[in-house]
Amino acid sequence: MLTTLDRIAGWIIEYSALGFLLLVVAAVITIAVFYYRDITQTQHAIRRNYPVIGRFRYFFEHLGEFFRQYFFAMDREELPFNRAQRSWVYRAAKNLDNTIAFGSTRPLNQSNEVLFMNCVFPTLSADAVPTHSVTVGEGYARQPYSSSAIFHISGMSYGAISKPAVRALSAGAKEAGIWLNTGEGGLSPYHLEGGCDIVFQIGTAKYGVRDSDGHLSDERLREIASHDQVRMFEIKLSQGAKPGKGGILPGGKVTEEVAKIRGIPIGQDSISPNRHPDIHDVDDLLETLARVREVTGKPVGFKAVIGEIDWLDDLLTAVHRRGLAYAPDFITIDSADGGTGAAPQSLMDYVGLPLRRSLPLVVDKLDEYNLRGRIRVIASGKMINPAEAAWALCVGADFVVSARGFMFALGCIQALQCNKNTCPTGVTTHDPELQRGLVPKDKAKRVAHYAHNLMHEVGVIAHSCGVKEARALQRRHVYLIDERGVPEPLTDRYPQKTPRPEYLIASSEDRESA
The missing domain is CATH 3.20.20.70 (Aldolase class I)
Structure with a gap:
């Protein structure tokens, strides 16, 4: 004869199995939705060619903002184009805000680096003219x-x-x-x-x-x-x-x-x-x-x-x-x-x-x-x-x-x-x-x-x-x-x-x- 404890244990196992099954079903549905969205969208080539898996690229890029201090490759260390150079292009191509925060990562005292000499009275936008032909x-x-x-x-x-x-x-x-x-x-x-x-x-x-x-x-x-x-x-x-x-x-x-x-x-x-x-x-x-x-x-x-x-x-x-x-x-x-x-x-x-x-x-x-x-x-x-x-x-x-x-x-x-x-x-x-x-x-x-x-x-x-x-x-x-x-x-x-x-x-x- 089953005791109350045994019945409770049985319910826990039964509902745990049901919960696990529901999670699996939910995961499959989520992956299917992501897969469909990725192969039908036209803005991101990586997601279109590698549906679902390609999404991890953006996740890892986002994590890199917080964990890059623990890794070797920093903004200016990748070649032939470093992350800072590429990121500017990506943002410009997407017509996104291209401002940055906290300070430059560029080595301003490195040999052959370029510095532009600003004027104390820069040109006002109202005075700017189109680039001549x-x-x-x-x-x-x-x-x-x-x-x-x-x-x-x-x-x-x-x-x-x-x-x-x-x-x-x-x-x-x-x-x-x-x-x-x-x-x-x-x-x-x-x-x-x-x-x-x-x-x-x-x-x-x-x-x-x-x-x-x-x-x-x-x-x-x-x-x-x-x-x-x-x-x-x-x-x-x-x-x-x-x-x-x-x-x-x-x-x-x-x-x-x-x-x-x-x-x-x-x-x-x-x-x-x-x-x-x-x-x-x-x-x-x-x-x-x-x-x-x-x-x-x-x-x-x-x-x-x-x-x-x-x-x-x-x-x-x-x-x-x-x-x-x-x-x-x-x-x-x-x-x-x-x-x-x-x-x-x-x-x-x-x-x-x-x-x-x-x-x-x-x-x-x-x-x-x-x-x-x-x-x-x-x-x-x-x-x-x-x-x-x-x-x-x-x-x-x-x-x-x-x-x-x-x-x-x-x-x-x-x-x-x-x-x-x-x-x-x-x-x-x-x-x-x-x-x-x-x-x-x-x-x-x-x-x-x-x-x-x-x-x-x-x-x-x-x-x-x-x-x-x-x-x-x-x-x-x-x-x-x-x-x-x-x-x-x-x-x-x-x-x-x-x-x-x-x-x-x-x-x-x-x-x-x-």
């Missing part, structure tokens, strides 16, 4: 190009990045009023569909503008230039992550469509020559620039990472010898710490000059040869935050371009999978299951927000320095920390050059003859 190729290209935007999308090939990524960049660039560089992989329909301005890049393999033998084709150039959206052409001599090495697209990314656009075999590694086989010296380069400009009618420049510098004197001397009509309409200077989808570590880590050195060097050379008004300067390489862009404008850049900054705006989490076709956010993969996480319509808005917010904050820096718009920033507005930790005026480290007397006359004569 800069024209490329005026007087030399039949269809010169003008833009008031200071920040644009650098070269990322379709193939290296995915179809939805290109579509989002194209639509976002149109909304932001900035250009999109195709990268060396050719012009795809997805570059055009958003309606943005496009810079067509000609790589060493000449994808998209090559004939059956791989040579530069005037017919293909005219075909590309017939698109009104294609506003400029850029001949890529080298890029910062792999100077002296051509583009590398692993075979896993060479789909049928990519192969057709590039004119290469499906599924095989696409490795470009390490330089243009038909460009042997500066005269060949100037001839090629003039040829492309004449055939297309549009501004033409070149992109290079700066290393050995004597060739710059040879190039600019040759421009004066031949006449200003042969000059590049712009030079894109890439930094040795620029990015790429795949490159040998020996080149990525040890070859080329960083932009902090190469940009003032090139601008000074153009001043020395009295060509600063003829040749526009575009700065590229690891500039994803407002301070880097503002610094480049101070030094003398006309425009700033970024690739990885816009990858972060698309949702990149720096998983370092760009060379493997396994990108978890769908940015650099052709796996349809991973691509579905990147919804172009939503990410395009983030691209536009990022560009707008960065340019706005460059303007904030400019107003703090007492000028009315971003392009009015000059070297006198910047100090660099020297090796002793002491602020040093940028004008002391890099005093701007005055033109050589012989080129003052030559430039005037060349301009009249042109």
Whole structure:
């Protein structure tokens, strides 16, 4: 016969089992709801590709705010972009508040760090003016190009990045009023569909503008230039992550469509020559620039990472010898710490000059040869935050371009999978299951927000320095920390050059003859 105690114990067990069952059912229902919400939402690629599990990313990020003091990796210690840099981009892309609290985590006495010199009477918002427009190729290209935007999308090939990524960049660039560089992989329909301005890049393999033998084709150039959206052409001599090495697209990314656009075999590694086989010296380069400009009618420049510098004197001397009509309409200077989808570590880590050195060097050379008004300067390489862009404008850049900054705006989490076709956010993969996480319509808005917010904050820096718009920033507005930790005026480290007397006359004569 059961005692009261036994009956109570039985009820406890029975209700405990029932309670456990209800908890399991509730957990299953909750997980099912989260799963459905995650796979149907379009704003977060990680949650869309990894439903339920992806939610832990945000939980751990939140916990990191409270526990980061116990772990090694702090805000400024992650590479190649630290948490503070990435977080700014994420917030800007989502159009969220980008203020911070308690104090800067930036080392303000570290060698080569930048400090902007604020004015005691900063520019009032009511006195600020829109950024003035800069024209490329005026007087030399039949269809010169003008833009008031200071920040644009650098070269990322379709193939290296995915179809939805290109579509989002194209639509976002149109909304932001900035250009999109195709990268060396050719012009795809997805570059055009958003309606943005496009810079067509000609790589060493000449994808998209090559004939059956791989040579530069005037017919293909005219075909590309017939698109009104294609506003400029850029001949890529080298890029910062792999100077002296051509583009590398692993075979896993060479789909049928990519192969057709590039004119290469499906599924095989696409490795470009390490330089243009038909460009042997500066005269060949100037001839090629003039040829492309004449055939297309549009501004033409070149992109290079700066290393050995004597060739710059040879190039600019040759421009004066031949006449200003042969000059590049712009030079894109890439930094040795620029990015790429795949490159040998020996080149990525040890070859080329960083932009902090190469940009003032090139601008000074153009001043020395009295060509600063003829040749526009575009700065590229690891500039994803407002301070880097503002610094480049101070030094003398006309425009700033970024690739990885816009990858972060698309949702990149720096998983370092760009060379493997396994990108978890769908940015650099052709796996349809991973691509579905990147919804172009939503990410395009983030691209536009990022560009707008960065340019706005460059303007904030400019107003703090007492000028009315971003392009009015000059070297006198910047100090660099020297090796002793002491602020040093940028004008002391890099005093701007005055033109050589012989080129003052030559430039005037060349301009009249042109």
